[in-house]
Structures are given as C-alpha cells and as structure tokens.
Amino acid sequence: MAAAKTLFDKIWDTHVVHTVEEGPQVLYIDKHFIHEVTSPQAFAGLKKRGIPVYRTEHTIATADHNVPTENQHLPIKDVLSRHQVDTLIRNCKEFGVELYGLGHPYQGIVHVIGPELGITQPGMTIVCGDSHTSTHGAFGNIAFGIGTSEVEQVLATQCVLQRKPKTMKIQVDGELKRGVLSKDIVLYIISQLTTSGGTGHFIEFCGSAIEALSMEARMTICNMSIEMGARGGLIAPDEKTFEYIKGRQFAPVGNEWEKKLAEWQRLKTDTDAKFDAEYYFKAEDIEPMITYGTNPGMGMGITQFIPQVNGTSSSGLEKSLKYMELQGGSQLLGHEIDFVFIGSCTNSRIEDLRLVADMVKGKKKAAHVQAMIVPGSRQVEQQAIAEGIDLILKEAGFELRQSGCSACLGMNEDKIPKGKYCVSTSNRNFEGRQGPGARTMLASPLTAAAAALTGRVTDVRDLLKD
Numbered sequence: 001m002a003a004a005k006t007l008f009d010k011i012w013d014t015h016v017v018h019t020v021e022e023g024p025q026v027l028y029i030d031k032h033f034i035h036e037v038t039s040p041q042a043f044a045g046l047k048k049r050g051i052p053v054y055r056t057e058h059t060i061a062t063a064d065h066n067v068p069t070e071n072q073h074l075p076i077k078d079v080l081s082r083h084q085v086d087t088l089i090r091n092c093k094e095f096g097v098e099l100y101g102l103g104h105p106y107q108g109i110v111h112v113i114g115p116e117l118g119i120t121q122p123g124m125t126i127v128c129g130d131s132h133t134s135t136h137g138a139f140g141n142i143a144f145g146i147g148t149s150e151v152e153q154v155l156a157t158q159c160v161l162q163r164k165p166k167t168m169k170i171q172v173d174g175e176l177k178r179g180v181l182s183k184d185i186v187l188y189i190i191s192q193l194t195t196s197g198g199t200g201h202f203i204e205f206c207g208s209a210i211e212a213l214s215m216e217a218r219m220t221i222c223n224m225s226i227e228m229g230a231r232g233g234l235i236a237p238d239e240k241t242f243e244y245i246k247g248r249q250f251a252p253v254g255n256e257w258e259k260k261l262a263e264w265q266r267l268k269t270d271t272d273a274k275f276d277a278e279y280y281f282k283a284e285d286i287e288p289m290i291t292y293g294t295n296p297g298m299g300m301g302i303t304q305f306i307p308q309v310n311g312t313s314s315s316g317l318e319k320s321l322k323y324m325e326l327q328g329g330s331q332l333l334g335h336e337i338d339f340v341f342i343g344s345c346t347n348s349r350i351e352d353l354r355l356v357a358d359m360v361k362g363k364k365k366a367a368h369v370q371a372m373i374v375p376g377s378r379q380v381e382q383q384a385i386a387e388g389i390d391l392i393l394k395e396a397g398f399e400l401r402q403s404g405c406s407a408c409l410g411m412n413e414d415k416i417p418k419g420k421y422c423v424s425t426s427n428r429n430f431e432g433r434q435g436p437g438a439r440t441m442l443a444s445p446l447t448a449a450a451a452a453l454t455g456r457v458t459d460v461r462d463l464l465k466d
C-alpha cells in the first residue's frame with residue numbers, strides 16, 4: 001500500500017512537473033492572480049525578452065491596492081496610484097489578460113474575488129504576487145504568495161520553481177464562546193506560536209471548531225496563517241466548500257461539476273499521515289482578541305493585561321509599546337480609540353458586514369470615532385446595498401466605502417493619521433502600516449464594531465448581553 005499522505009502532499013505531488021536533484025521542484029500552477037503592485041516588473045521582463053503570457057485563460061487580474069475607495073468613477077487623483085493602475089490596464093491589454101479593473105462588476109481585493117467568483121477551487125495550486133494568497137487555502141488547495149521575479153516565471157511558463165515546505169497540523173476542537181469569531185481563533189494561535197512559529201511549514205487547519213466555521217470564516221484563518229511565518233494554510237474541503245462554490249460564475253457546471261465533485265470529495269489527509277509538527281488548541285480557551293504591539297503575534301484576550309517589559313521579554317516588546325504609547329502591565333480595555341477600519345482580505349466579506357450591521361443597528365458610533373467600512377469587492381458592496389446594510393451602517397454613523405485594500409496598508413488616500421489609534425480588522429499592525437505613525441490594534445469585526453460604538457477598546461460580550 002502507498003504511504004499515508006497529508007492533503008498538502010497529495011496536491012503538491014500531483015502538480016510537480018520536474019524535480020531537480022537536491023534542488024527545487026518545478027510546480028505547475030492552476031491559477032495565477034495578479035494585481036497592480038507586483039506585476040509591472042514581471043510584465044516588463046516579458047516584454048524585454050519578447051515572451052507572451054503562456055496561459056492567459058488562467059491568469060486573472062484585478063486592481064485593489066492603489067484604488068481609491070470613494071468616487072471610483074473619477075480619474076485616480078494620486079499620481080503614483082494612477083500610474084500603477086494605468087500600467088496594469090496597459091499590460092493586461094497588451095498581453096491579453098482579463099482585468100477586473102475599476103468599474104468592473106467583479107473588481108475587488110484579489111483574495112476576496114477569487115473565491116467569490118468560483119475561480120478558487122479545491123485541489124488547485126494558486127499563486128499571486130501577494131503574501132495573503134494563503135486565503136484561498138480555505139477551499140482545500142495549495143495557495144501561496146510569490147515574489148515579482150516568480151510572477152514573471154509563472155506568466156511565462158505557468159510553472160514556478162519551489163522547494164517543498166514542511167507540513168504542520170493545527171487542530172482546534174470544541175465550541176467557540178459567544179462573541180468569539182474565526183479572527184479571534186487565528187489571532188490566538190499566532191499569539192501562542194509567535195510570528196515565526198510556522199516558518200518553513202505549510203499548515204493544515206482541522207478539528208471540530210474549524211469544521212464548524214463558514215467558508216468565509218475559514219478564509220480569515222488561512223489568510224493570517226502567513227502571519228505566523230508559514231508559507232500558507234489550508235483546510236480540507238467538505239460539503240460547505242462544495243455548496244459555496246456551486247453556481248458561482250466560474251464554477252464547473254453539468255458533467256464537469258459532477259466529475260470535479262468526485263475528485264474534490266477525495267481530498268483529505270490520510271488517517272495515519274505524519275506531519276512535521278502538530279499543535280492542538282481548545283476553542284473554549286479563546287476570548288475575543290486584540291493586539292497591543294506591532295506584530296500580529298502581540299495579541300491577547302480582550303480582558304487580559306499587556307505583558308510587562310522585563311529582562312525576559314522579547315526585545316521587540318519595549319520598542320512596540322513605545323510606538324503604541326502603551327504601558328506594560330495595563331489593560332487595553334477602556335483605552336480610547338480614534339478610528340475603526342473594517343475591511344481587508346481578512347474581514348471584508350458579506351458575513352463580516354452582516355455581523356457589524358447586526359451589532360450597530362439602531363445605535364450610533366461614538367462622536368469622536370471615524371468608522372470606515374470597506375467592502376472587499378464590488379459584489380460584496382452590491383450585496384450589502386441589496387440587504388439594506390448600507391442604510392443601517394449610515395444611520396449608525398459608519399461610512400461604507402467602495403472596494404479595495406484601503407487603510408489595510410494605506411497605499412491609497414485612506415490612511416490613519418500619526419499617533420491615532422485604530423481598531424482594525426486587517427492582518428498587520430506593523431509600524432506605519434496604516435499610515436506613518438498610525439497605531440493599529442488588530443481585532444475581529446465584532447470587536448471593531450463595539451469599539452466604534454463606545455469609542456473605546458470594548459469587550460464585545462458586554463454589548464451582546466442585551
């Protein structure tokens with residue numbers, strides 16, 4: 001009998017075109033997403049060498065990082081952003097690549113639109129010149145970020161040279177407590193394993209708490225798997241996965257659907273397969289989470305105390321707390337905040353917006369807080385309008401913007417001013433990430449919405465009581 005294999009190994013092995021002895025492998029790529037930030041030099045390289053895009057039908061482009069989130073019908077004001085987006089438009093035209101650019105009904109953050117359009121499917125290899133490509137792994141595929149020179153490789157050959165990562169299993173069992181979302185699960189795991197805990201590994205998330213999550217909630221977990229240093233994360237596909245994909249724009253239909261479904265149903269880790277590392281967590285141990293520092297591993301339960309800076313604390317802690325202007329040994333609960341950002345490829349899908357709308361319905365945000373909600377795609381925006389979510393948010397004093405990466409990394413006009421505190425549903429709280437001097441606290445959409453209402457870091461469970 002063949003040796004037991006993990007799901008990761010099964011997908012990887014079927015995509016290997018060639019193995020270099022003692023070297024990397026040539027991996028075939030099923031889907032290649034591109035955006036305006038990491039594609040220009042890759043196209044320039046092709047042009048220089050006179051090479052076409054090999055498989056245009058498996059290359060999908062969108063404009064997300066540099067796009068404004070207001071007045072998207074007008075020319076982009078910011079010169080650099082306009083240049084980036086125009087370059088993408090020109091390259092896609094020249095090379096025959098489909099572009100879901102500004103104004104297109106499918107436009108949105110690359111990791112939101114792939115799954116939403118049914119392009120992202122189980123068993124595939126998926127790459128993009130973007131670290132959070134891991135998001136797609138929620139559908140039981142191998143999805144990972146690549147650099148610009150690799151983008152060029154994939155455009156030219158539909159293959160990429162890779163060394164096979166090690167495998168890791170992270171199992172979360174049990175039932176989540178009230179007010180705890182998948183964002184809290186992943187922030188909790190990173191706080192336990194640190195930002196380097198997954199280095200060199202590809203993670204499979206499993207266990208009853210993961211199985212119980214919706215597809216959108218699973219995406220949040222895989223999205224942030226890379227924040228623990230992993231190459232990516234995946235979750236075995238199940239009925240929820242198939243149900244989610246069925247009927248989407250690019251999902252297989254008819255006989256092809258039946259054929260694919262039969263293949264997808266076999267995508268599982270064998271019972272006795274060995275992982276290089278394994279971790280186990282209990283869902284009951286997880287509180288709503290918030291970060292106090294400047295990397296995603298510096299997170300804690302919302303009622304807990306910021307670690308003290310002392311001889312044994314990491315050298316980064318003191319610097320982080322200084323930047324954040326926070327005191328070791330104190331609680332974050334009750335800390336005044338200035339901004340709330342609900343968006344990014346981590347938490348900008350329709351379920352996130354629904355959760356927020358449910359929470360803020362009939363209430364008003366704190367007067368001193370600016371609350372920005374940026375849908376992950378045009379389709380999410382349209383759905384929110386169709387459900388009346390836009391009106392609920394407006395009445396509560398929140399701004400519903402147009403889709404894009406926005407204040408997740410401030411490559412457009414959406415920036416958090418210097419020294420201001422922002423509770424953000426994004427995935428990175430690095431120094432200056434949301435704007436020079438901006439102070440980011442990562443949290444779930446519920447915790448962010450609660451902070452917008454009270455103007456302070458708030459335990460969402462207190463607001464859920466009534």
Ligand SMILES: CC(C)[C@H](C(=O)O)[C@@H](O)C(=O)O
Pocket residue numbers: 037038065129130131132145409
């Ligand atoms: C701009 C892009 C290369 C970058 C990434 O790879 O992650 C961005 O999406 C981010 O989140 O920092």
Ligand code: SF4
Pocket residue numbers: 064065109110111130132344345346404405408409426427
């Ligand atoms: S939303 Fe943020 S994390 Fe996601 S791709 Fe855009 S910039 Fe990167």
